[in-house]
Amino acid sequence: MTKEHGDGGQAPKEAAPPKEGAGEPEAAVEGPQSLLIERRDDGILVVTINRPDRRNALDRHTLAAGRKLIRDILYDRSARVLIVTGAGDKAFCAGADLKEREGMTMDQVRQYIRYIRDTFTEIENLPIPVIAAINGFALGGGLELALACDIRIAAPNATLALNETSLGIIPGGGGTVRLPRLVGKGVAKELILTARWVDAQEAMRIGLVNAIAPEGRLLETAIDMATKMVANGPIAVTQAKYVINRGTELPLEQALQTESDAYEVCIPTKDRLEALAAFKEKRKPQFKGE
């Protein structure tokens, strides 16, 4: 298991095609360690937003570090599941850094919004599952980050809101788009238009989170779920995530074709044959992602 800081790693050998949002603050990648990255031997990566004194709010520097990490993961075949959480026990992420925002020009605000939205979309599109371990407040962009993840697990003290309208703005990191897709239009409208905060129990009831972890066992609960995913065929997991993401946005016929295409990717794999052999031999399959 290795630990590192998200701001100082090597650039990927093969650079991802830059799909830059305007004004990407690459220079800001050098700086304080606002992301902590733990690479476990089992392929689970735990990334901690490390700004507890600002309730893990996202400034441009932290977003740039996150963007770089996402690109590193794209080329890291050992990475199997990403868990995102926040440092301390108060906040997962309090959204955009409002102190940084105060000093921005209108154009800089526009650039920031584009940048945060594109970053969350890159998270959503990662080929591996991403689990948000929500250890406290997830407000504004903090909840939008969690919405871009595949799974949300809440600590019992989690408090969630898309509270932007109370600040005279709207969710700009995909919240108005992803929340209704998750909880339905009516509930999403109520939550966004009232800017109401919900606790973990209500979040569970409306389907905003997948589970509430027992007190003090949030990361353990997230790792338990991640471990179940790691045990499965890596290609199958990637394809299943892809079809669910794409399929829910497509008309039925095209969605079913997407499923068919993704199944086709799995058919020639060694992993599929390994699973059949393991079934016959009454043992657990050893998947290699091939």
Ligand code: COA
């Ligand atoms: N941006 C920048 N700084 C933030 C922040 C944010 N989004 N959220 C919290 N902080 C800072 C506070 O200003 C405070 O700094 P200070 O000690 O220099 O005054 C510090 O983090 C601790 O915050 P505090 O409010 O004292 O902690 P709390 O535990 O009582 O409350 C929150 C935490 C998250 C509920 C509260 O800080 C809050 O409502 N933050 C704004 C969240 C928000 O509206 N986000 C949506 C943005 S679109």
